[in-house]
Amino acid sequence: MNSVSKCMKRKVVCISQDAPVREAISLVVENKVGTLPVLDEAGRLVGVVKLRHLLSLAMPNFLNFMEHFEFVHGFGAIDLRMPLPEDLNRKVREIMDEPVYAEENFSLMHAAAILNQNGLKDLPVVNLEGKLIGLASHVDIGTALMKSWLNAPSNTLGK
Numbered sequence: 001m002n003s004v005s006k007c008m009k010r011k012v013v014c015i016s017q018d019a020p021v022r023e024a025i026s027l028v029v030e031n032k033v034g035t036l037p038v039l040d041e042a043g044r045l046v047g048v049v050k051l052r053h054l055l056s057l058a059m060p061n062f063l064n065f066m067e068h069f070e071f072v073h074g075f076g077a078i079d080l081r082m083p084l085p086e087d088l089n090r091k092v093r094e095i096m097d098e099p100v101y102a103e104e105n106f107s108l109m110h111a112a113a114i115l116n117q118n119g120l121k122d123l124p125v126v127n128l129e130g131k132l133i134g135l136a137s138h139v140d141i142g143t144a145l146m147k148s149w150l151n152a153p154s155n156t157l158g159k
Contacts, residue, residue: 004111005104007144008125008134014039017046017093021057024049024092035122037132038096044130047096054095057087101126104133112141 014037015024024036028051038047101124102111115123115138123141125134 002108002144002148003104004102004106004108004123004125004136004141005134007108007140008136009140010134012037012124012132012135014132015049015092016041017091017096019092020088021054021090021092021095022088024095025054025088028054035120035124035135037099037124037135038092039132043132045099045101045124045126045132047093048099048124049092049096053097057095099124102136103128108141108145111136112138112145115141 013027013031013033015027017038017040028034028036028049034051036049037045038049040046100114100118100120102114104125104127106114106125111123111125114120121138123136124132125136127133
């Protein structure tokens with residue numbers, strides 16, 4: 001059985017739950033990540049900040065619900081909106097979601113099911129003590145599953 005820990009990224013950008021939101025924005029921008037695991041003082045996963053959390057500080061909510069916005073030729077001033085200073089100084093713990101994660105020994109299909117069920121792009125991976133050890137994306141898990149196909153005898157594919 002291939003476990004999720006074999007395909008995850010081990011170098012993960014994360015943030016403290018007590019850090020200001022401004023720092024979370026800086027980490028997301030500098031590292032071009034969309035999922036920022038949030039850790040407590042002991043390195044345990046306590047939450048996740050997603051790109052959409054940060055964008056929602058300045059962007060109107062209706063953009064999340066509009067299914068067809070092709071009729072708008074330019075959003076103009078919306079692109080220039082900035083979060084309020086008090087929002088940038090809030091603690092990360094105030095905007096994070098509860099963590100959804102896989103344990104390091106979960107199978108690839110188990111991890112894929114968690115991603116799919118929760119509509120996630122990235123899945124934090126923790127050890128048995130709940131400490132963050134990596135992050136697995138749809139691509140990481142999908143390519144790990146397909147890798148075994150390349151090593152399978154051709155007469156067993158499709159069975």
